[in-house]
Amino acid sequence: MNVKENVIISLQQGLDAELTYAQIEQLLEVPKSSALGDYAFPTFILAKTWHRAPQQIAQELVTKIDGTAFEKVVATGAYVNFFLNKPAFAAATLTTILAEGTAYGDSDQGQQANIPIDMSSPNIAKPMSMGHLRSTVIGNSLAKIYHKLGYQPIKINYLGDWGTQFGKLIVAYHKWGSEAEIKADPIGNLLKYYVHFHEEALKDPELDDEGRAWFKKLEDGDPEATHLWEWFRGLSLAEFKKIYDRLGIDFDSFNGEAYYNDKMDPVVADLQQKGLLQESQGAQIVDLTAEGLTPALIKRSDGATLYITRDLAAAIDRYQKYHFAKSLYVVGAEQTEHFKQLKAVLKQMGYDWADQIIHVPFGLITKDGKKLSTRKGNVVLLDQVLDEAVSLAQAQIAAKNPELHDAATVAHQVGVGAVIFHDLKNDRLDSFDFNLAEVVRFEGETGPYVQYTNARAQSILRKADFSGDLSTHSLALADPQAWDVVKYLADFPNVIQRAAQGFEPSVIAKYALRLAKAFNKYYANSKILVDDEQLAARLGLVTAVSQVLQLALGLLGVAAPEEM
RNA sequence: GGCGCAGUAGCUCAGCUGGAUAGAGCAACGGUCUUCUAAACCGUAGGUCGAGAGUUCGAACCUCUCCUGCGUCACCA
Numbered sequence: 001m002n003v004k005e006n007v008i009i010s011l012q013q014g015l016d017a018e019l020t021y022a023q024i025e026q027l028l029e030v031p032k033s034s035a036l037g038d039y040a041f042p043t044f045i046l047a048k049t050w051h052r053a054p055q056q057i058a059q060e061l062v063t064k065i066d067g068t069a070f071e072k073v074v075a076t077g078a079y080v081n082f083f084l085n086k087p088a089f090a091a092a093t094l095t096t097i098l099a100e101g102t103a104y105g106d107s108d109q110g111q112q113a114n115i116p117i118d119m120s121s122p123n124i125a126k127p128m129s130m131g132h133l134r135s136t137v138i139g140n141s142l143a144k145i146y147h148k149l150g151y152q153p154i155k156i157n158y159l160g161d162w163g164t165q166f167g168k169l170i171v172a173y174h175k176w177g178s179e180a181e182i183k184a185d186p187i188g189n190l191l192k193y194y195v196h197f198h199e200e201a202l203k204d205p206e207l208d209d210e211g212r213a214w215f216k217k218l219e220d221g222d223p224e225a226t227h228l229w230e231w232f233r234g235l236s237l238a239e240f241k242k243i244y245d246r247l248g249i250d251f252d253s254f255n256g257e258a259y260y261n262d263k264m265d266p267v268v269a270d271l272q273q274k275g276l277l278q279e280s281q282g283a284q285i286v287d288l289t290a291e292g293l294t295p296a297l298i299k300r301s302d303g304a305t306l307y308i309t310r311d312l313a314a315a316i317d318r319y320q321k322y323h324f325a326k327s328l329y330v331v332g333a334e335q336t337e338h339f340k341q342l343k344a345v346l347k348q349m350g351y352d353w354a355d356q357i358i359h360v361p362f363g364l365i366t367k368d369g370k371k372l373s374t375r376k377g378n379v380v381l382l383d384q385v386l387d388e389a390v391s392l393a394q395a396q397i398a399a400k401n402p403e404l405h406d407a408a409t410v411a412h413q414v415g416v417g418a419v420i421f422h423d424l425k426n427d428r429l430d431s432f433d434f435n436l437a438e439v440v441r442f443e444g445e446t447g448p449y450v451q452y453t454n455a456r457a458q459s460i461l462r463k464a465d466f467s468g469d470l471s472t473h474s475l476a477l478a479d480p481q482a483w484d485v486v487k488y489l490a491d492f493p494n495v496i497q498r499a500a501q502g503f504e505p506s507v508i509a510k511y512a513l514r515l516a517k518a519f520n521k522y523y524a525n526s527k528i529l530v531d532d533e534q535l536a537a538r539l540g541l542v543t544a545v546s547q548v549l550q551l552a553l554g555l556l557g558v559a560a561p562e563e564m
Numbered sequence: 565g566g567c568g569c570a571g572u573a574g575c576u577c578a579g580c581u582g583g584a585u586a587g588a589g590c591a592a593c594g595g596u597c598u599u600c601u602a603a604a605c606c607g608u609a610g611g612u613c614g615a616g617a618g619u620u621c622g623a624a625c626c627u628c629u630c631c632u633g634c635g636u637c638a639c640c641a
Contacts, residue, residue, distance in 0.1 A: 295638060363635095
C-alpha cells in the first residue's frame with residue numbers, strides 16, 4: 001500500500017508526463033488541515049507553460065485525473081486536493097499496526113552497526129542537577145530510537161572522575177571530614193567539604209598547593225590517595241545509580257575520565273610523530289588556523305594534559321573498540337567549539353572516521369537567568385525535582401483515582417514521566433529557565449497527558465469484552481471523526497526517521513502529543529463501545545493508538561501505565 | 565570585536581523540503597461529567613512572525629544590513 005505513489009502516478013497521467021515522477025513528488029504537499037484533503041498538488045509552476053491562471057489549471061487538471069482510487073479529487077483555489085479512500089486506508093493502516101505490534105516502525109537500516117553515545121557524565125562527589133538531566137534523557141532516547149532502526153547503541157557514561165578537585169577533596173576530608181558523615185550522606189557531605197575547601201582557600205592560598213600535591217600523589221599511584229579516590233568514586237556512583245534507577249536508565253559503560261589516564265601518552269606521541277604538535281607560549285598545541293579554529297591545547301606549559309587530550313584518547317579508543325557508524329556526544333551547546341577542534345585534530349591525524357563524530361548539543365538550563373553552579377549554590381537538584389513530581393502525582397491520584405491499585409508505582413511513573421517528557425518535548429537547542437511548576441505540570445502538553453490518553457484507551461479495551469481476534473474482522477473504519485487519528489498512526493514510521501536524522505527526540509514527543517490530542521478529540525465525540533458492525537474497527541483503532549502511544553513513550557524513556 | 569545559537573499571542577513553545585485564513589499549551593473568560601477514566605473535550609479573546617530591504621507567482625522559513633539576548637574565543641571540564 002503506497003497511497004502517495006498512487007497520487008503521483010495519477011497526477012503524472014493527468015499531466016501527460018509534463019512533469020517527472022520526482023518533480024511531482026517534490027511539489028506534492030500535505031495540507032495543514034485534513035478538511036482540505038490528504039495530499040495537495042500546487043499548480044503555480046504550470047502557469048507559465050499553460051498560460052493560464054493557477055486556479056483554472058487546477059480545475060482543468062481535476063477533469064483529466066482518474067480519481068477512482070480516491071474518495072475524491074477536487075480543485076480548491078490553485079490546488080488539486082486528493083482525498084484518500086478512508087475505509088481502505090484505515091483498514092490497511094490498522095491491520096499493519098496490529099500485525100506488527102511492538103515492531104511497528106522498526107527498520108533494519110542500521111544493520112547492527114555500533115553507535116556509542118557519550119551521555120550524562122556527572123562529576124564524582126557532586127550532586128546531579130537538572131543540568132545533567134538533559135544529556136541523560138536525550139542520550140537515552142536517541143539510544144532507543146537508533147535501536148529501533150537496527151543500530152546497536154552503546155550508552156557511555158563519561159564520568160567526571162579525575163582532576164585536581166580530587167586532591168582538594170582529599171585535603172578537605174583530612175581536615176574536616178569523617179567517615180561517619182560520608183556514610184550517612186556521601187554526596188551531600190563531599191560537596192560540603194568541597195565548598196568549604198573553596199571558602200577556606202580564599203583565606204589560605206596554601207590549601208590549593210596542598211590540593212595539587214595530593215592530586216599529584218593520586219596520579220603517582222599513592223595507596224592512600226588511590227584508596228580515598230576509589231571510595232569517593234564508588235559512593236558517588238552508587239548515589240548516581242539510584243537516580244538512574246528512578247529514571248529507568250542504564251549504561252553500557254562507566255568508563256570515565258580516569259579510564260583514559262594511561263591512554264593519552266600514546267596519543268601525544270602519535271601527534272608528535274605525525275609532526276602535528278607545536279610549541280606555543282610554552283604549551284603544546286595543534287594548530288587549527290586552516291579550519292578557522294583556535295589551536296587545540298594538548299599539553300599545558302607545566303606538562304599536564306587537558307580536556308581535549310583525554311577526548312582524543314577516548315575517541316580513538318571508542319573507534320578501536322566499536323568501529324562505530326556514528327559516535328554521538330550529547331553535550332551542552334557551550335562546548336561546540338571543543339568538538340569542532342576534536343574533529344579537526346582527528347582529521348589531521350588522518351582518521352577519516354572523524355566525520356562520523358557528531359556533537360549533539362543542547363541548550364542551557366538556567367535558574368533565575370543564571371547558569372547553574374554547584375559551587376555558587378545556584379543548583380536545582382534532580383533528586384528533589386523527582387521527589388516533588390512524584391508526590392504531586394501521588395496527590396493527583398488520591399484526588400482523581402483513589403481506588404487505583406499500586407498507586408505508588410503509578411505515581412512514580414507519572415511524576416518521573418512528567419519530568420522526562422518536559423525535558424524532551426522542545427527542540428534540543430532551546431535554552432530555558434528552570435520553572436518547577438512548569439516541569440511538574442500534568443495538564444496540557446505534558447507527559448502525563450499522553451500517559452492518560454493511553455490509560456483511557458486501555459480502559460476501553462478492558463471493558464470491551466470482545467472475544468475473538470480483531471484481525472479477522474474488517475478494520476475498514478469509516479468514521480470521519482477518526483480520520484486524523486488514522487493518519488497520525490500511519491505517519492509513525494516517518495516520525496521515527498525524522499527524529500533519528502535530526503538527533504531530535506522532541507520530534508517523537510510532539511508526535512505523541514498530536515496523536516493523543518487527536519484521539520482525545522475522537523474519544524469525546526464518538527461512542528466506541530457500541531455493538532454495531534464497526535465495533536471491531538473502532539477497537540482496532542483504540543488498540544493501535546494505545547500501541548503506538550506506548551511505543552512513542554517508550555522511545556522517550558517514559559513509562560506507560562495501564563491505569564492512572 | 566570574530567564565530568555559533570536564538571528573537572512567532574501576556575507566558576512557554578510548534579510551524580516537516582518557502583505555499584492555501586500563522587497553530588498548540590498555560591494563564592483569562594464561558595460551556596460539557598446519571599452515559600467508554602473531566603489528568604479530558606468544546607467555545608471566546610489574544611499576533612506589525614525583532615526591524616528594514618531583496619529574491620520569488622508566493623517568505624515566519626532563503627539572501628543582505630541592522631537591533632536585542634545567550635553561548636564561546638588556548639593553559640577548567
